[in-house]
Amino acid sequence: MKGRLRIRELREPEELEALAGDWWALWRRLPQTTPFQSPAWLIPWWRSFEPGELRTIAVEEDGRLVGLAPLYLETGPLGRRLLPVGVSLSDYLDWLIDPERAEAAGVAILAHLADADWAWDVMELQELPPGAAALSLPVPAGMEASAVEHSACPVLALPPGEGVMKALPWRKRRALRNARNRAARQGAECRRAGAEEARSFIEALFAVHGARWQSQGSSGVLRGEAVRSFHRSAVGRLADSGLARLYRLDIGGQPIGAYYGFQHDGVAMAYLMGFDPQYERLSPGTILLGHAIDEAVREGARELHFLRGREPYKYGWGAEDCWNRRRLFRRAAT
Numbered sequence: 001m002k003g004r005l006r007i008r009e010l011r012e013p014e015e016l017e018a019l020a021g022d023w024w025a026l027w028r029r030l031p032q033t034t035p036f037q038s039p040a041w042l043i044p045w046w047r048s049f050e051p052g053e054l055r056t057i058a059v060e061e062d063g064r065l066v067g068l069a070p071l072y073l074e075t076g077p078l079g080r081r082l083l084p085v086g087v088s089l090s091d092y093l094d095w096l097i098d099p100e101r102a103e104a105a106g107v108a109i110l111a112h113l114a115d116a117d118w119a120w121d122v123m124e125l126q127e128l129p130p131g132a133a134a135l136s137l138p139v140p141a142g143m144e145a146s147a148v149e150h151s152a153c154p155v156l157a158l159p160p161g162e163g164v165m166k167a168l169p170w171r172k173r174r175a176l177r178n179a180r181n182r183a184a185r186q187g188a189e190c191r192r193a194g195a196e197e198a199r200s201f202i203e204a205l206f207a208v209h210g211a212r213w214q215s216q217g218s219s220g221v222l223r224g225e226a227v228r229s230f231h232r233s234a235v236g237r238l239a240d241s242g243l244a245r246l247y248r249l250d251i252g253g254q255p256i257g258a259y260y261g262f263q264h265d266g267v268a269m270a271y272l273m274g275f276d277p278q279y280e281r282l283s284p285g286t287i288l289l290g291h292a293i294d295e296a297v298r299e300g301a302r303e304l305h306f307l308r309g310r311e312p313y314k315y316g317w318g319a320e321d322c323w324n325r326r327r328l329f330r331r332a333a334t
Contacts, residue, residue: 003062005104007112010056016043019058022065024241026096032131034269035262036090040237042070045086048230055082057112059105066098067105073120082113082123089230091153091269091307092324093125094132106137114142114331123329127151127308134327142332150326154319156304158268158297167293169318176290179283186251186282190291193246198239201246202231205258209274221272238262247291249275249284257284259292268296269305289317 010016016023020039027033035041046054052074059067070085084093097105113123125134127150139145158167165173193201206222213220222228238244243264249257257275261268270292275284293304306314310321 005066005101005108006060007108008058008060009112010058011054013043013047013050013054016046016054016056016070019065019068023068023096026065026068026098030096030099031265032129033096033264034092034129034267035238035243035264036086036092037070037094037096038238038241038243040241040243041090041234042086044230044233044237045089046072048226048233052083054085055118056085057109059101059108061101066101067109068096069109070095071123073118079121080119082120084126087126089227091127091151091271091305092129093127094129095125095134095137097133102133102136103138106133107140110137110140110143110329113329114140120331122331125327125329127324128327129153129324130322132325135325137327139329143329144332145327145329147325147327149323151308151324152310152321153308153324154306154310154314155322156293156306156314156317156319158293158301158303160300160302161297167297167318169316172316172318175283176286179286180290183249183282183284183287188249188251188256188282188284188287190247190249190288192295193239193248195236195239195244198235198244198246199232201248201258202235202260204248204255205260205272205274208255208258208276209272212274212277220274235260245292245295247288247295249288249291251279256282257288259288261292263296263299263301266300266302267305268292268299268301268303269307271307285313293317 023039027038052072055071055073057069071082074081128135209220209222243262245261245263247259248255256279260272261270306319
């Protein structure tokens with residue numbers, strides 16, 4: 001027999017921290033979760049940016065967390081918007097809903113929001129991957145909803161038991177083989193940074209990523225102290241939880257390239273890379289991605305997700321588009 005659902009509204013970052021253990025337990029028992037929905041990612045995001053008023057909704061049943069909607073309220077030129085915690089830097093976002101209580105928990109969250117005694121106009125749920133719980137939420141009385149395609153996230157299928165060379169288009173196989181040979185002649189080697197090296201790894205990534213973009217007259221996506229503070233905090237938590245895949249390409253013990261990715265439940269994700277422009281002729285990006293794919297296959301991954309963006313290099317590896325969606329809920333005027 002199912003128990004009565006209890007709704008809690010979390011408005012302080014300390015409440016998110018206190019919920020982390022139950023949050024991890026819910027995240028781990030759900031299918032298709034990603035690191036972007038975990039407390040290792042979202043708690044540092046909130047503490048680094050705090051772009052509005054926290055309005056996260058938690059649903060509990062008999063003391064067990066069965067639903068979590070990490071949201072915040074932004075008031076600005078676009079009105080009073082409810083947005084996902086993690087927006088902008090996160091490639092996949094969704095609510096965490098226990099499949100055994102999916103309909104009841106989702107309805108309870110929406111009903112709470114519909115009846116909230118604080119004002120909001122629209123809830124914009126961004127970067128919902130295929131199969132996201134938030135895509136199938138029923139629309140309650142007093143709201144209207146719509147959904148549209150949002151972002152392309154190219155995905156490379158990885159045949160089971162196959163090495164990277166057998167999974168790639170022939171042009172990319174040749175480019176990778178040549179790059180590896182050139183790098184080997186320079187003494188370059190790829191290695192994984194463990195959890196104890198996560199913080200030194202992220203500083204190395206900042207350095208090589210910044211050097212590359214500065215050489216092109218830009219600052220890249222790691223500009224700003226808040227962004228760097230977020231990654232410094234998140235990478236340690238992700239590494240401690242076993243989700244991070246951190247690879248360096250070194251020559252003489254010095255990093256010339258870095259790959260920042262994740263792996264969970266048979267899915268590898270290439271989040272960010274950087275390399276020293278002085279070594280561009282060695283194709284460090286190609287070498288790091290090839291190494292990451294090899295390691296993903298070795299660990300049993302079925303797919304490598306290149307995440308948001310339709311940059312041509314992703315399709316050169318054989319990736320095909322998979323689309324995130326955006327779902328809007330509008331609150332009826334009162």
